[in-house]
Amino acid sequence: MSAQRQETVKRISAPDIAARKGGVPIVCLTAYTAPVAEILDEHCDLLLVGDSVGMVVHGLPNTVGVTLEMMILHGQAVMRGSKRAMVVVDMPFGSYEGSREAAYANAVRILKETGAQAVKVEAGVEVAENIAYLTQRGVPVMGHVGLRPQAVLVDGGFKAKGKTAGEHDRILADAHATAQAGVFSIVVEGVAEGLAQEITALVPVPTVGIGASAGCDGQVLVTDDMLGLFDWTPKFVRRYADLRGEIGRAVGEYAADVRARRFPGPAEIYFAKAG
Template sequence: MTTTRGLRDREEPITMLTAYDAQTAAVVDEAGIDVVLVGDSMGNTALGYDSTLPVTMADVRSRTAAVARAVEDALVVADMPFLSFGLEEAESVRNAGELLKEADADAVKIESGPHTVETTRRMTEVGIPVMAHLGLTPQHVNRLGGYTRQGTDEEAAAEILDLARAHEEAGAFALVLEHVPSNLAAAVTEALETPTIGIGAGADCDGQVLVVDDVIGLGEWSPPFSRQFGDVRGEMERAIEDYRDAVETGEFPGEEHAHVEEDLEDVYRPDDG
């Protein structure tokens, strides 16, 4: 079984994928993926929102519990949704602890900044493993003005590096770097003992994460730094269209899909009276 400590000791690149339901989580786990992230990306992929901002603690708790019930070997990390952390330390710790106690997560991920260093430290002190997240942080989309690449000038890059070191010192067991220049991600990876997991951050991180819908080709669009390894959407469309046609033509259900109980024949005989 993958552990937070085990990620640091790995020689092979760390593999991480999102999952938001038991069936997907089981497939991801059986494929040997190291970390299953119950991401707040569920807002865009599973819940029909335009961003991650509307996702609630109840959403994450329910879906994390479903994923945890299906996973045997992978590390289950729950994303802390917008405004569930970073306001008051006690509330942040309580919310994170709830995901471990009630939803059976192994760890939490928080979109990080200067305000989350001490939160990370306190969570770690009370036994809550924390995965930090720097670079593009989608919960800050309104402040950032869109989903743009981060750390593209020297000042911004230095801030990301400083925050990465600060979160490592505070106890974060891993760090996601999203949509940053690959040379910046390489510099952060070189500077830390804590493993880095990239998404749109080049090949020099200690591991990679993608949204599972992008990997399997379920959505209509995926970001330029992603890659579709399958065409699940196309397969679903073909299967559903075939089902529709079979029902409309009377091909389905056939005799092999039904059962006739001979003992019930008398029940359906016309009334002789």
Template sequence: MSTHTRTSRLTVPQLVAMKGRQKIVSLTAYSSAIARVVDPLVDFILVGDSTAMVAYGRPSTLGMRLDETIAHTRAVVDSTRLACVIADMPFGSYQESHEQAFRNCAQVLASTGCDALKLEANQALASTVEFLVARGIPIMAHIGLMPQFVNAMGGYKAQGLSPDSAAALRADAQANLQAGAFSLLLEGVAEPVARAITEASDKPTIGIGASPACDGQVLVTEDLLGLGGDHVPRFVKQYADVGQVIREACARYADDVRDGAFPALQHCYGA
């Protein structure tokens, strides 16, 4: 089993220093139970706004609320001691103004104890990244397929497949790096474009549906466990069918209850 040898929580500077030295591993976690399991296995845990879809069954990430982000991130931080924890700022919490962005980002950092925040940021939002970084908030910039832009993009579509789209992605990457982002998350980006951005960047790139050349990879934990539902994105490799294990265990429990086999006296007090 691949585990790291750290004895304390990975810091943002340590994460940045991994570029070119060691592949960065990340998974999502939204609960204490999952966070405890992945903590010794990954370099950073992403508390994504995908919580809205995975934990609450909502149709998109747009409905994620700031108070929910704080609650889930706090649960992950309190349950871990080794992985860097990065929280995803929800839609509407940072786009209005620099001041709104700082107020909400500062609240998440102060309330949860997480290490950094992730923003979906094109060139237009790079100035927000710069404003936050200048005030001590480490920012991972998410470019490419940005789920918070799903309505503007007309769906969840891979980016960088045309010359114009590729050029826009390179410009987004450069703008965010110049703004001080410590890392770029590349989602749904054409492989050659993701590779080129990674090679041109002095900061680590994290891929999800991007390129093996990225400095690291992230997946939604439930997707790789087979708990993501009927639709499995192309970029997901399913490593286990935990859903089937859960169904079988719950079915055995239901049978035992209906047959009077559970609980037995050994499960009772004073028997």
């Protein structure tokens, strides 16, 4: 069979997501590994290889330390595990805020080395020019406004946004500038519900909420949060499972079997053939 055989399943594209404005809500979850991407692929329209991987997988205190190489490595894994969902890879802190040319080079590297369909940037008025430079040169971009995790050092922590008049106006301006720059969708994170609804009504592209409003055009969560893999989750997360407890139970049972020499048993060992 030719190595050039095309996939039989057509992936969801940036235009497909853009066309969902005001329609059936977009289902999005984070993915960092091939096995998880394979499970999520059947259910999700969009898989986000978020820089949250730094905290979720690598144990970093925030996303500032995430590198381009880390994002490419995890992006490659998610592409191997998925077939249908659109895959979007976060551009990490420091990879797009400087010169337009550097932002373009880094975005192109991500797309070429992973095969993903788009990149995501924490957007706003300050980087709108760089976003436009990317979109005008064939790079599909997903924006991100509101609570911006990469700004944690400036903000002094992960804090909800849009509760004051000043923040409200600034985030609205960020959303407008981001849409004008040509993004195909915008993540709206950690903002007051009314503001999320305003942004959704203001911009012509779909909004994907996280800690925002059910009125957004879609929703995204960190998969490990919604599956209950941590002992604490943010206010905006609904736990759909308790995998932390289930994993603890399974590992405890395994440890007990090993110590009691119940594992491995006859079903898990090999025997020499007679003669």
